[in-house]
Amino acid sequence: MTQLIQRRALLSSAVAASGAVVLWGPRRWLEAAAVPARMTIVAAENFYGDIIGQIAGDHVSLTSIISDPNADPHEYESSTRDMAAISRARLVVISGLGYDGFMTKLVKATPNPQREILTVAELAGKKPGDNLHIWYDPRVMLTFARAVTDFLVRADPPNATSYRNWLHLFETSYKPFTAKVAEMRARFAGAPLGATEPIFGYMADALGMRILTSKEFQKAVEEGEDPPARAIAEMEDQLRRHEIKVLIYNVQTVSPVTERIRKDAARFSVPIVGVSETLPPGSSYQRWMIKQLDEVEQALSKTP
Numbered sequence: 001m002t003q004l005i006q007r008r009a010l011l012s013s014a015v016a017a018s019g020a021v022v023l024w025g026p027r028r029w030l031e032a033a034a035v036p037a038r039m040t041i042v043a044a045e046n047f048y049g050d051i052i053g054q055i056a057g058d059h060v061s062l063t064s065i066i067s068d069p070n071a072d073p074h075e076y077e078s079s080t081r082d083m084a085a086i087s088r089a090r091l092v093v094i095s096g097l098g099y100d101g102f103m104t105k106l107v108k109a110t111p112n113p114q115r116e117i118l119t120v121a122e123l124a125g126k127k128p129g130d131n132l133h134i135w136y137d138p139r140v141m142l143t144f145a146r147a148v149t150d151f152l153v154r155a156d157p158p159n160a161t162s163y164r165n166w167l168h169l170f171e172t173s174y175k176p177f178t179a180k181v182a183e184m185r186a187r188f189a190g191a192p193l194g195a196t197e198p199i200f201g202y203m204a205d206a207l208g209m210r211i212l213t214s215k216e217f218q219k220a221v222e223e224g225e226d227p228p229a230r231a232i233a234e235m236e237d238q239l240r241r242h243e244i245k246v247l248i249y250n251v252q253t254v255s256p257v258t259e260r261i262r263k264d265a266a267r268f269s270v271p272i273v274g275v276s277e278t279l280p281p282g283s284s285y286q287r288w289m290i291k292q293l294d295e296v297e298q299a300l301s302k303t304p
């Protein structure tokens with residue numbers, strides 16, 4: 001019993017410390033004693049956490065649950081640490097559509113009348129059965145940033161001006177990203193792409209590009225299964241005949257089949273662009289998206 005209590009205490013202090021280290025330099029620790037407890041926000045995925053951080057700065061204590069660049073988020077299994085963070089949060093951000101279904105379960109298991117839940121898929125008007133990777137839709141993240149700002153202004157009125165100013169900065173820094181999408185659309189609309197998994201779907205739509213890989217193939221990889229032999233053969237034919245100009249390769253949902261497709265692409269000199277599900281460490285959402293778009297642009301410029 002005593003051991004269990006100690007473990008819980010250690011766990012919650014570890015959670016609190018991990019939130020603080022991200023946002024506060026050592027100097028701020030000295031000021032912390034005089035400052036009232038900050039409100040805590042939990043984001044299921046680190047790209048939402050990044051945007052919350054850009055708008056809330058160090059006014060909030062922030063935890064992003066899914067952030068490991070070397071793991072497949074579709075296979076994520078929650079921990080007691082996640083549950084502790086969610087139980088204390090003032091706001092919980094969930095992507096939705098079943099991408100992070102464990103979050104809904106943890107919220108139900110830890111009732112808290114003070115807590116608000118923001119489900120981004122609902123905010124963005126997505127429906128069950130839609131592509132799960134809604135953060136690859138440039139419009140969704142702008143809508144999300146505005147909804148988070150509304151929450152912060154309502155929950156913490158004394159800092160409302162800061163939040164509005166930071167939203168403005170965010171919107172300004174978002175423009176090069178949407179400008180890049182428009183510029184590439186003007187230049188490459190209609191370009192045929194291959195994709196090992198549905199991650200790039202909304203972005204391809206925004207770019208006016210076509211993903212030729214069958215939904216069946218992409219869906220199987222997303223679900224951690226092997227695509228049917230027929231779908232694999234079709235993908236290999238498309239690469240061999242250069243019907244696909246660039247292969248979009250999800251680096252977080254790899255399997256022997258995706259590895260085989262990657263090797264085929266290399267063998268047939270089809271350029272490969274690696275894209276990820278989670279925000280890479282040290283980047284921001286906007287820089288991450290622009291970097292990936294730069295790579296797609298370079299790859300398309302190489303192919304006839």
Ligand SMILES: [Zn+2]
Pocket residue numbers: 074133197198199222253277
């Ligand atoms: Zn995925």
